Amino acid sequence: MQELSWTSELREFAELKPRKTLASEAADNLREFILLGRLAPGMPVRERDLADAFGISRTPLKEALRILEVEGLISYGPTRRPFVADPSLTEINDWLRVQGALEALAGELACALATDQQLAEIEKLNAAIYEARTLDSPLEAFRKDMAFHTKIVSVARNPALSETHATYNARLWRIRFLSSQRVVSRDGTRQEHYAIVKALKARDANAAHAALRQHLKTAETNIEAAIAETQQESN
Numbered sequence: 752m753q754e755l756s757w758t759s760e761l762r763e764f765a766e767l768k769p770r771k772t773l774a775s776e777a778a779d780n781l782r783e784f785i786l787l788g789r790l791a792p793g794m795p796v797r798e799r800d801l802a803d804a805f806g807i808s809r810t811p812l813k814e815a816l817r818i819l820e821v822e823g824l825i826s827y828g829p830t831r832r833p834f835v836a837d838p839s840l841t842e843i844n845d846w847l848r849v850q851g852a853l854e855a856l857a858g859e860l861a862c863a864l865a866t867d868q869q870l871a872e873i874e875k876l877n878a879a880i881y882e883a884r885t886l887d888s889p890l891e892a893f894r895k896d897m898a899f900h901t902k903i904v905s906v907a908r909n910p911a912l913s914e915t916h917a918t919y920n921a922r923l924w925r926i927r928f929l930s931s932q933r934v935v936s937r938d939g940t941r942q943e944h945y946a947i948v949k950a951l952k953a954r955d956a957n958a959a960h961a962a963l964r965q966h967l968k969t970a971e972t973n974i975e976a977a978i979a980e981t982q983q984e985s986n
Contacts, residue, residue: 760789761804773807777815780805785824785835786890786928792837796825823922836925840978843926844971850919851967853912854900858959860907861951869906874948876902881941893931897924899944903951903963929981930973943969 761784781801784790802812816833819825826836838846861870876899883892897920904916930936943966950958 758800758804761801773805773811774814774818777801777805777807777812778818781815782819782822782824782924783890785819786893786925788929790835792835795832795834798833821918821921822924824925838922838926840975843923843974846919846922847967847971847974850916850923851964851970853916853919854903854967855960855964857904857907857909857912857916858947858951858963859956860909860912861903862954862956862959864908865906865951869902870951873899873902873906873951877944877948880944884937889932890928893928896931897927903947926974926978927970930970930977933973933977933980936969936973936976939969940966940973 761780781790781796790796798809798812798816801816802809805812816825820827820833823838824836825833827833865873876895880892880895880899883895901916901920904913907913931940943962946962947959947966950962
C-alpha cells in the first residue's frame, strides 16, 4: 500500500471507533489496521504520519507504539524507527509451542477448578465463533475464537499462567488472525474445538491437555501454509 494512501485510510478507519484515551485508541486502531493486512509486515510507519492520521501529538502516539511493541506488532530498527513486525517462521513456531504448553496446562487445571457454569460459558463461546463467521466480520469471529482460548486460561485460576499466556497471545495475534482466514482449515479447527469442549465438560484432564496441545500443533501447520499463500499472492 502506498504510504500516502494508507494514512488517509487509517484516519477514516479511526474516526469510526468509540473514543478512549488517545494512546489506547491509537493502539487499538493501529492494531486492527495491522491485523486486517492494511499495513504489511516489515513496512515502516513514520511517527509523524501516524500522528497526522490520528490527529494527536507525538506523546500519546509514542505510548501507543510502545503498547504494540510489547505485543510484538511493532518493532524498531537500529535507528529506533518503528516498522510493522515481521517475525520469522522459526520465531512464530517457538511462540506457538510455548503457547501450546500453557494452554495444555490451563486445560488440565480447568478440569479440576472450573465451575459447571464456566464450562458452559466456554461451550457457548465456541458456538459463537461459528455464528460470527456468517453474521459478523472476520475480525469479530477471530476475537471470539481468541476469547474461547482466553476463557479456558482464566478459569484455570492461575494468575501467572494468565499473564504469560496474554504475552504470547499478543505476539501471535496477527499471525493467528491470518491463519484463521484459511477456509480450508476451518472444519479441522471446528472439530478440534469440539474435542476441547468435550474433554473439559467430562473433566478429563489428560484429554483436555492432549486436545489443546494438538490444537496449537495444528496451528503451526496452518500458519506456515497461510504465510506461504500470502507470499504467493504478493509475488
